[in-house]
Amino acid sequence: MTTAIGFKDTDRKTSELLEDILHSIKGEHITLRDLLAMMGESGLLLLCAFLSLPFLFPVSIPGVSTVFGAGIVLISAAITVNRLPWLPQKVADRRLESGKLRPVLQRGVTFLRRIDRFF
Secondary structure, three states: OOOOOOOOOOOOOOHHHHHHHHHOOOOOOEEEEHHHHHHHHHHHHHHHHHHHHHOOOOOOOOOOOHHHHHHHHHHHHHHOOOOOOOOHHHHHEEEHHHHHHHHHHHHHHHHHHHHHOOO
16 A cells, blocks of 8 residues: 655645745746745755756756756755755846746646646
8 A cells, every 4th residue: 555645745736836926926026035935845856957957968068067956966955954945135026027927937837737636
């Protein structure tokens, strides 16, 4: 008999999480810090997945593996200690335009819904 692992913080699909974030964005701007807090661990894991994409190509650009690998290590350390990754205040408090962010999140929801059936 097999039992599921049962992660406590991944009980929702990431597409559902992105859709909730999409509907909860009010106003003209949102800070990167607020967006990361809303995304939680699922968002950080999704970011790690995107950062690992350049490693799938047979030809590498010099320096990319160091920068992206360091990003993956720092994000995974933050997940391990159950905290948001540290970002300089200037970066974390950077304001993102909601009008430009909404279409990106909508495309993310559409893409994740397509691959949800495989997971």
